Amino acid sequence: xxxxLKEIAARLDLSVTTVSRALAGYPDVAExxxxxxxxxxxxxxxxxxxxxxxxxxxxxxxxxxxxxxxxPRFSDPFFSELIAGIGNEAGRQxxxxxxxxxxxxxxxxxxxxxxxxxxxxxxxxxxxxxxxxPRIAFLVENNFPFVAFGGSxxxxxxxxxxxxxxxxxxxxxxxLAHLGHRHIAYLSGPDNLLFSTLRRQGFAEAMADxxxxxxxxxxxxxxxxxSSGHALTKQLLNGTDHPTAVIAANDLxxxxxxxxxxxxxxxxxxxxxxxxxxxxxxxxxxxPPLTTVHQPIYRIATMVTSMLIQVLNGHTLAERKKWxxxxxxxxxxxxxxxxx
Amino acid sequence: xxxxLKEIAARLDLSVTTVSRALAGYPDVAExxxxxxxxxxxxxxxxxxxxxxxxxxxxxxxxxxxxxxxxPRFSDPFFSELIAGIGNEAGRQxxxxxxxxxxxxxxxxxxxxxxxxxxxxxxxxxxxxxxxxPRIAFLVENNFPFVAFGGSxxxxxxxxxxxxxxxxxxxxxxxLAHLGHRHIAYLSGPDNLLFSTLRRQGFAEAMADxxxxxxxxxxxxxxxxxSSGHALTKQLLNGTDHPTAVIAANDLxxxxxxxxxxxxxxxxxxxxxxxxxxxxxxxxxxxPPLTTVHQPIYRIATMVTSMLIQVLNGHTLAERKKWxxxxxxxxxxxxxxxxx
DNA sequence: CTTGACATCCGAAACGTTTTGGATTATAAT
DNA sequence: ATTATAATCCAAAACGTTTCGGATGTCAAG
Numbered sequence: 001x002x003x004x005l006k007e008i009a010a011r012l013d014l015s016v017t018t019v020s021r022a023l024a025g026y027p028d029v030a031e032x033x034x035x036x037x038x039x040x041x042x043x044x045x046x047x048x049x050x051x052x053x054x055x056x057x058x059x060x061x062x063x064x065x066x067x068x069x070x071x072p073r074f075s076d077p078f079f080s081e082l083i084a085g086i087g088n089e090a091g092r093q094x095x096x097x098x099x100x101x102x103x104x105x106x107x108x109x110x111x112x113x114x115x116x117x118x119x120x121x122x123x124x125x126x127x128x129x130x131x132x133x134p135r136i137a138f139l140v141e142n143n144f145p146f147v148a149f150g151g152s153x154x155x156x157x158x159x160x161x162x163x164x165x166x167x168x169x170x171x172x173x174x175x176l177a178h179l180g181h182r183h184i185a186y187l188s189g190p191d192n193l194l195f196s197t198l199r200r201q202g203f204a205e206a207m208a209d210x211x212x213x214x215x216x217x218x219x220x221x222x223x224x225x226x227s228s229g230h231a232l233t234k235q236l237l238n239g240t241d242h243p244t245a246v247i248a249a250n251d252l253x254x255x256x257x258x259x260x261x262x263x264x265x266x267x268x269x270x271x272x273x274x275x276x277x278x279x280x281x282x283x284x285x286x287x288p289p290l291t292t293v294h295q296p297i298y299r300i301a302t303m304v305t306s307m308l309i310q311v312l313n314g315h316t317l318a319e320r321k322k323w324x325x326x327x328x329x330x331x332x333x334x335x336x337x338x339x340x
Numbered sequence: 341x342x343x344x345l346k347e348i349a350a351r352l353d354l355s356v357t358t359v360s361r362a363l364a365g366y367p368d369v370a371e372x373x374x375x376x377x378x379x380x381x382x383x384x385x386x387x388x389x390x391x392x393x394x395x396x397x398x399x400x401x402x403x404x405x406x407x408x409x410x411x412p413r414f415s416d417p418f419f420s421e422l423i424a425g426i427g428n429e430a431g432r433q434x435x436x437x438x439x440x441x442x443x444x445x446x447x448x449x450x451x452x453x454x455x456x457x458x459x460x461x462x463x464x465x466x467x468x469x470x471x472x473x474p475r476i477a478f479l480v481e482n483n484f485p486f487v488a489f490g491g492s493x494x495x496x497x498x499x500x501x502x503x504x505x506x507x508x509x510x511x512x513x514x515x516l517a518h519l520g521h522r523h524i525a526y527l528s529g530p531d532n533l534l535f536s537t538l539r540r541q542g543f544a545e546a547m548a549d550x551x552x553x554x555x556x557x558x559x560x561x562x563x564x565x566x567s568s569g570h571a572l573t574k575q576l577l578n579g580t581d582h583p584t585a586v587i588a589a590n591d592l593x594x595x596x597x598x599x600x601x602x603x604x605x606x607x608x609x610x611x612x613x614x615x616x617x618x619x620x621x622x623x624x625x626x627x628p629p630l631t632t633v634h635q636p637i638y639r640i641a642t643m644v645t646s647m648l649i650q651v652l653n654g655h656t657l658a659e660r661k662k663w664x665x666x667x668x669x670x671x672x673x674x675x676x677x678x679x680x
Numbered sequence: 681c682t683t684g685a686c687a688t689c690c691g692a693a694a695c696g697t698t699t700t701g702g703a704t705t706a707t708a709a710t
Numbered sequence: 711a712t713t714a715t716a717a718t719c720c721a722a723a724a725c726g727t728t729t730c731g732g733a734t735g736t737c738a739a740g
Binding site: 344345346356359360364388389391392393394395397484519580 | 720725726727729
């Protein structure tokens with residue numbers, strides 16, 4: 001229905017070549033004809049066929065983002081923020097964003113093969129990097145452009161942005177220690193995620209520095225969902241010996257912790273202090289508002305995207321590895337340790 | 341880097357035509373050669389170039405979803421659920437999902453023109469339909485396949501799924517009325533959204549049926565964010581005369597209501613009852629857990645997507661207009677009206 | 681031996697764009 | 711008047727796939 005270059009050319013009695021070059025702004029077409037072409041294209045409502053462009057130019061002008069989803073649905077605000085950031089930045093720079101979801105595992109690398117080898121996208125964004133991440137190995141091996149949110153323990157060189165999770169968790173521990181807490185539990189994320197182990201390591205280090213003892217049974221592993229935080233907390237508060245504070249590896253689990261404790265009649269901020277990690281928008285509206293380690297997810301998403309686009313445009317990055325320092329946002333979910 | 345049909349053909353001493361037809365499963369290629377081709381393609385890691393396929397077949401095998409975002413970031417879990425549902429269903433049926441964001445307004449229709457006329461996508465998903473929605477007008481006019489989440493007040497025939505917002509809000513009012521509430525405030529969404537006015541209409545009707553008076557100054561319009569719910573609530577609780585219950589047009593605003601009231605020391609569920617709409621995953625983990633009208637966003641997203649794909653495959657839909665009945669999930673944010 | 685019917689394969693065109701390597705014309709320099 | 715130079719245009723090839731309309735060979739029936 002919309003016209004093709006051929007139609008415009010016919011109408012103006014020009015060749016397809018000239019119309020194409022006129023629209024692309026080449027200097028070898030007369031200014032007067034260029035204006036005629038632009039005007040006609042405008043009037044006729046010309047929109048280029050991207051399939052043809054892509055075939056010819058061998059680039060898709062699109063970036064891919066494969067969400068590593070566990071279970072069919074993901075409702076983690078972490079991902080919304082990411083998609084918003086990536087989508088806005090990509091759109092601003094004229095790139096399409098192609099979204100897919102695939103659970104980690106067998107079919108995952110096949111999905112990456114599809115997206116990359118089919119020339120659907122020119123580059124990819126990777127998030128939630130894992131230990132010995134097969135996705136990173138694949139992309140580096142095939143020399144496919146990508147930028148990650150999260151570093152790697154592989155000895156591979158690739159661009160990424162990451163937040164210092166060791167330091168962030170240390171802030172949480174120090175905050176609680178200053179409030180007099182000595183019995184602190186830690187709800188970790190899945191062990192295969194790189195940031196999980198870093199944050200847990202930060203916890204261990206900071207506890208040692210504060211001369212606090214970490215109790216083995218107070219370190220539990222969840223899956224980053226509210227329900228997991230909820231379930232683990234019931235388990236945690238089951239025995240006679242309670243921690244007075246809980247640090248969760250992300251806000252969603254922290255919300256689960258608060259809900260579970262409150263269901264048991266425990267006052268958050270007085271009887272039990274809770275700290276999260278992420279500072280998702282809802283953290284400020286939780287009850288009580290959640291003390292948490294802030295990382296600028298939206299901004300990281302735009303950073304990662306614009307880095308990728310720089311790479312795609314053939315530029316070299318000034319900084320290939322960016323580490324951001326998080327900061328602690330103190331709200332009302334933490335308070336002085338209860339006296340015994 | 342990956343091989344093209346030409347390479348496979350050369351290796352097997354066949355024509356490109358035969359290789360193509362073999363892989364596509366045409367019956368006019370011998371079973372034995374078909375197997376040779378499939379095997380070679382497998383070994384050589386063949387992945388078709390989608391740009392070429394799209395150009396030739398005049399279809400993109402992709403669907404588009406343009407998020408009508410207000411402000412640069414959207415962190416509404418409503419959209420995450422939608423993206424998850426659309427993405428999973430599209431992926432399952434072999435379709436790509438192309439995501440863009442554009443604020444309602446001038447540039448919006450231009451974006452739709454781009455997506456549709458450029459053959460980037462074969463069909464579109466529309467959400468948050470508006471009064472006299474220009475997007476619907478554009479798509480219908482250009483005869484472009486789409487399915488909407490939300491009906492229309494235009495006299496246009498197009499397929500959609502919607503949730504009966506009048507009925508849903510009625511449930512909320514009746515629930516509060518049974519609890520003895522007589523002074524109920526309503527926080528609406530933007531007036532140009534179709535569901536906003538329907539829900540507000542449901543509120544008005546139900547209030548009348550219950551012989552309750554709606555106070556003009558207790559009907560406020562927000563923008564569906566927590567912060568808007570927060571701000572409006574401070575305004576609402578400012579005067580000497582308070583409502584005993586608030587119904588919000590969505591959960592996010594309801595969360596803002598609770599946070600604002602609690603900051604004033606008001607007990608939610610006792611002194612003030614709050615009802616939301618959506619039943620986002622966090623509603624159950626709010627404090628107190630939020631009473632809300634449940635609509636199955638994820639399932640609607642998959643329904644809408646599979647309807648669109650049916651249309652794209654040339655099938656006619658059994659039901660072009662599906663209305664779903666929501667139900668009320670009672671949690672602890674509502675309770676008996678306080679005595680005077 | 682001829683004919684027809686199948687089974688199997690393939691050349692060439694087409695999709696819509698960009699790019700390459702001229703071709704043509706006008707202009708300026710000699 | 712001739713030649714070099716610049717300005718402007720365009721035909722054809724190419725990107726990788728699918729499809730159309732045969733071409734070729736085989737085999738059974740007549």
